[in-house]
Amino acid sequence: MKFRVERDVLSEAVAWTARSLPSRPAAPVLAGLVFEAVESEGGEGDNGSVTLSGFDYEVSSRAQIGADVTEPGRILIHGKLLADIAKSLPNRPVEFSTEGSKVLVSCGSSRFTLQTLPVEDYPALPTMPTATGAVTASGLASAVSQVAIAAGRDDTIPMLTGIRVEIEGEKITLVATDRFRLAVRELQWKPEQQDMSATSLIPSKVLSDTAKALTGGDWVTLALSGGDAGEGLIGFQSGDGASSGAKGSRRMTSRLLSGEFVKYRSLFPSEYNITATVETAPFLEAAKRVSLVADRTSPIKLAFTQGEVTLEAGAGDEAQASEAMDAVLDGEDISVSFNPSFLLDGLQVIDTQYAQLSFTVASKPAVLMGRPALDAPPQEEFRYLMMPLRVPGQSAG
Template identity: 50%
Template sequence: MKFRVERDVLAEAVTWVARGVPARPSVPVLAGILINADAEGSITLSAFDYEVSARITVPADVQDAGTVLVLGRLLSDISRNLPAKPVEFSTSGNKVDVTCGSSRFSLMQMPEGDFPTLPTAPEASGTIDGGAFTQAVAQVAIAADRGDTLPILTGVRVEIDGDKMTLLATDRYRLAMRELHWNPAATDANQVLLVPGRTLLDTAKSLGTTGSIDLAFGGAAGGDGLVGFEAGQRRSTTRLLDGEYPKVSSIFPTSSETEVVLATAELVEAVKRVALVAERNTPVRLKFGEGQVTIEAGTGDDAQASEAVEATLTGPDLEIAFNPHFLLDGLGAVGTAYTRISFTQPSRPAVLSGQDEADGDADTSYRYVLMPVRFAS
């Protein structure tokens, strides 16, 4: 095998495929990236750990076609640090020689015959705008559980109903839901899938800049439990989580007694400052009154802090406490100049939504539900 490829093209391709290389592979061969040089003038790089697959095809000057398997993370490190010159790959015995200017590396070939065959993505289900999908996934994935106690909660629930897609995630302390439109191949599309949250977020971020993303929701029945993503020459699949997601839609309050509208950036900065004195796992207290909200943290002999932020209040005054990190996650995900917080009572969940203007309507296509923390009055 022998080919030449532009350094930036190689670095970008290897970096993207290396997402599918596990840090601690169950078998050594899974630590590799498979490189296939096609006589037609392209190379395809692939990685697969039996859960997530990644594949990309880029142009190259191929002199001798062939296939090799090399350590993925090592190749990624090398490709990112090469000088800005064309890179030449060639095989010599059981080695792969990488030459770029005066830089030369010799990599061991791994047994390509032991590398697993990448799964075939399910049939395409439709397309979605990359930017909108990336934003929606980021807004929801923050609420997915990051632990292993309840694996089902590490996923993002994706519900398809015609041209409407609903993403939902919860870790029991907060819940995020985003509704958006997409372009299904079938107008009567109706499906529910559970996609690993971290993988979905990583994939959406890496594909979102490419314009349009092709989605393939195979599901457990039609696609061997896989979901596929494709944009340009980048293709990825991930295995779906198996299990029944808890029925959490009832958590959304059907009415509110108090609603507050605040400037998002001002509230974020105030919470960050006050939270500096909040010890680990202690909440910040928010006291909503006419014209303002006062954020407080710390009690007794401990360090204390407070700050007031202008607010528009509708309904009775309220005092409530939140985990500051969870509150900041929600405020950051809203992504609008103003945030509306709706309450029923201090012991019940609050709902955050965004709006562009102080006296405008809330955009309920994204809602972030946050459980309050009990505190001593």
């Protein structure tokens, strides 16, 4: 095998595929990246292409880059090591050529001789399901980051470590919960079929990593194969279409989680008695400060009165903190306690100037939403539901 490729193109592709490689591979070959070089098919400006792929039995990633291929072939090179090498090479074209079981990587006057891994032992990569639609890369990334915070991290209930994706026509809904809070985000997309309807459960970590990793292009193509019918894969693709001559495309597939997801829609109250609106950034800052004296289990208390909110944490003999700031309250005075990290998680992903908290009563779940301005309605595309903490003696205070 022999090919020549631009340094930047190479290092970016290697870094991208190597990031999904397992740090403790189940089998030695899985630490490798497969390089497959194919010659030009004779198209204008087409000198051939190299496909890099990695797999850890759950997630596969594949990057295709344009390269000047003089001898086609397929080899397996240690991915993390090559990533380290690729990013420190001088900015000159890089040439790969095999010599027996070694591969020679030369760039300018630098030369690396690396041992290859046995490529014939490498497992077959899952095939990409057929495309079901496309979503903007930045839209997907921001939506996933908003929802992923609520996903469970405890493997005892694997279903909760996933993000549920519901597709209904031109709307995608992402949902995640760990039983204490729940995040829902809706976004628009371009389905292949207008009337399509599908659901699947994607491991949260995978979806977060993938959404971040695919921000390179404008659009991300989603490819979903039905979770119940047996095949359970989701594919993502960014870059130019799936045609064979495409250069610079990125693909990932991930296995899905199976299991019945929480029936979450009924958890949201149908109407709210009290809404409180605060300015997001100062409120987040204040909540962070006050939370410093609260440990993971002790609550942060928000006491809303007309025109003001007081944040309090710590009680009794322990360290205490409190801070007051402006708030617009619509309804009666209310005082609610939350797990501080759950509150901070939610506030951190609100990207509007104001944030609105909606309540029915203090003991029922509260809903956090973004609000662009005080005279504008809240944005319902993202909703974050939090269970309040029951605090002993709260009714007395």
